[in-house]
Amino acid sequence: MSKRTKWDTKGDLDESKNLPIYQHKATLQQAVKDNSFLVVTGETGSGKTTQLPQYLHQAGFWSNGKIGITQPRRVAAITVAQRVSQEMHCSLGREVGYQVRFDDCTTQDTVVKYMTDGCLLREILADPVLSQYSVVILDEAHERSLNTDILLGLLKQTLSSPDKASKGRSVPLKVVVMSATLETDKLSVFLGGCPVFTIPGRTFPVTSKFSCAIGPKDTESSVYIKEVVKVALDVHTSEMAGDILVFLTGQSEIEKACDMLYEKAESIDYRYDVQDHKVEGLLILPLYGSMPTDQQKQIFQPPPPGIRKCVVATNIAATSLTINGIKYIVDSGFVKQLNHNSRVGMDILEVVPISKSEALQRAGRAGRTSAGKCFRIYSPAFWEKCMPEYTVPEIQRTSLTAVILTLKCLGVHDVIRFPYLDRPEERFILEALKQLYQCDAIDRRGKVTRLGELMVEFPLPPGLTRALLQAASLGCEDLLLPVAAMLSVENIFIRPGHPEKQKEADKKHRQLGVQAGSCNDFTMLLSVFEKCKASDAPSAWCKDNYIHWRALKSAFSVETQLREILLRLQKRDFPMEKFDGNKSELFRRCLCTGYFTNVARRSVGKVFCTMDGHGSMVHIHPSSTLFDQEAQLDWVIFHDLLVTSRIYIRTVCPIRYDWVKDLLPKLHEVDVYELSSVAREEVTDEEVAKWMTKETAKRQTEGSAEAV
Ligand code: ADP
Ligand code: MG
DSSP states (O other): OEEOSOOOOOOOGGGGGGSGGGGGHHHHHHHHHHOSEEEEEEOTTSSHHHHHHHHHHHTTGGGGSEEEEEESSHHHHHHHHHHHHHHTTOOTTSSEEEEETTEEEOOTTOOEEEEEHHHHHHHHHHOTTOTTEEEEEEOOGGGOOHHHHHHHHHHHHHHHSHHHHHTTOSSOOEEEEEESSSSHHHHHHHTTSOOEEEEOOOOOOEEEEOOSSBOTTOOOHHHHHHHHHHHHHHHHHHSOSOEEEEEOSSHHHHHHHHHHHHHHHHTOOTTTSOSSTTOOEEEEEEEOTTSOHHHHHHHHSOOOTTEEEEEEEOGGGTTTOOOTTEEEEEEOSEEEEEEEETTTTEEEEEEEEOOHHHHHHHHHTTOSSSOEEEEESBOHHHHHHHOOSSOOOGGGTSOOHHHHHHHHHTTOOOOSSSOOSSOOOHHHHHHHHHHHHHTTSBOTTSOBOHHHHHHTTSSSOHHHHHHHHHHHHTTOHHHHHHHHHHHHSSOOBOOOSSHHHHHHHHHHHHHHHHHTSSOOHHHHHHHHHHHHHHOSSHHHHHHHTTBOHHHHHHHHHHHHHHHHHHHHHHHSOOOOOOOOSOHHHHHHHHHHHHHGGGEEEEOSTTOEEEOSSSOOEEEEOTTSTTTTOGGGOOEEEEEEEEESSSEEEEEEEEEOHHHHHTTTHHHHOOOHHHHTGGGGGGSOHHHHHHHIIIIIHHHHHHHHHHHO
16 A cells, blocks of 8 residues: 555654653753853754743743744744644644744744744844844754854844843843754854753664765766665665655655655555565655645654655755654755855755765664664765765855845944854855945945845845836836746746646646737746736636646735835835836836846857856756747846756846846946955955956956057
């Protein structure tokens, strides 16, 4: 029997008394009372995330303000809040609630609030001393997410200046930093030598086996998907009872693997094929970020007797969520990660080998309650040659544009000397300043402009925000708000696995594009949004057109929320401009204001060349409505890039050179040192000279060439 249907088994809520953290309840409550900063560490699954907030609630902290807990991942914030609301016998959103981007499930009554680290950062913007909170817990600090790292620096700065910290607060804020057992000394030193509380926990041995399937050259997703499926089935048939956790990279890979597993598991004959006769079936469950929450709940429920559970998950199951009963790990060796790609000068979500420390963490998930086994589908050579020792913190590998704007808006003018736990390379900071300057968020001296103050209010990427604000100032926000919303939700177009169905879906999508009039990917998004909204039966309309109804529903909600933010800002003095021209041009020109950094020009055949100084050769992605029409195009802008063996541009719109002509010089004519004026004292002449050669010298030679 293979199962992937709903299974209702009540989770055992009393189990919390058996968690390692339980014996330290009183000590922890006291430690938080006694210290402004406290680091709490313990093995994953010891009960930090679900229990400590409840202990602090019981100790009465809520009477001085909310207990806030941050999570780097959205799903973790939601799932854990659900669990804790059950444990505290209240409905979600009352005493216990959560807030993630575009989804606020809290009320006046909420005193234990789980949220993403990005949300708390936004709250600090409105209320720098966090006057609504008595305790803030920064959870999963070892993940080293960009926002958590920035929060650490900000809270350190605030609390270390008593004047600032007590302003607008009746009692001092308490900060707890929670982390798996990595880097806790470093955290304590960073926070002024604060105490570290270690929850002692027992772990059981896990034996790890390498395989020869994946070597240093095998990075094709089809290869590792096939391999994890094969290994998971081997485990199922040849190992004793116990659940399996498979680590894969992302939603589409996970769905593919689950389909393959399901199909293959169907043909197992449990009388002959399975070693352990107590095992009578396989329950296959996917787990990834954008999954509906009711499906996520099933992950935690114990499987019915005789059934082995096999969870196929992203890295979220490595530390953020603990699933009980896991005895076997199948590790693909890969993770999907946002990295700054210097080849194209942008952040790109890419599949990369995990680090060795990550691999150990993954394996450890099999040894929580008894000895376990970890099956690595990669070879020792892959381990040696491809896997770094540690994962590089996000702050050192992604774009800093949004956080630097936040810091500037918080009055941290000197962004170079901000207390970073790990300092990002200066060129990344300078790059962020340059981008902020290019979209008019800061002025030449690095000061936040009026526009920058407006931009920081939107939880969107800076370019998109800039385009939206431009549209609003021209009175055509109705064109851009739906587009911004559609770009903020998961993919809306369904791509069926079956080739015939795929053809039909492509045809439907193309028709939607044609109906959109001036055909480009942005108007396509607008058209889908408007048509679905106007439909009497929107979910049927979606089904008929191969559109994800769930994604569209979120887009409707996101649009409303973005509109609310805009309305609030428009009540203050909001810049207004006039435009005479047609609507299609207006729309595309607004996009240009935000996306002129993502401009490309067709060079030969189907190849385009970007204009941002990187001069990358790019192709239009096959999912674009403009695919195969390249010959008719000249200049285009695009929303993002996908790098495989080629570089693809996605969500594309044709433009006229005239519209970006005056903006393009901004891509090159920036004196980054002027922007970071405060940093000037810190840099050596040598470093200045390095930049001189890169930036200024280029301009100087261009200037002299013109003179000749
Ligand atoms: P830590 O933060 O120390 O890693 P957690 O507090 O996340 O530990 O987990 C403690 C226990 O709570 C684990 O046994 C885990 O399986 C359980 N748990 C957490 N979330 C849920 C949930 N949504 N449903 C059922 N059990 C859960
Ligand atoms: Mg945790």
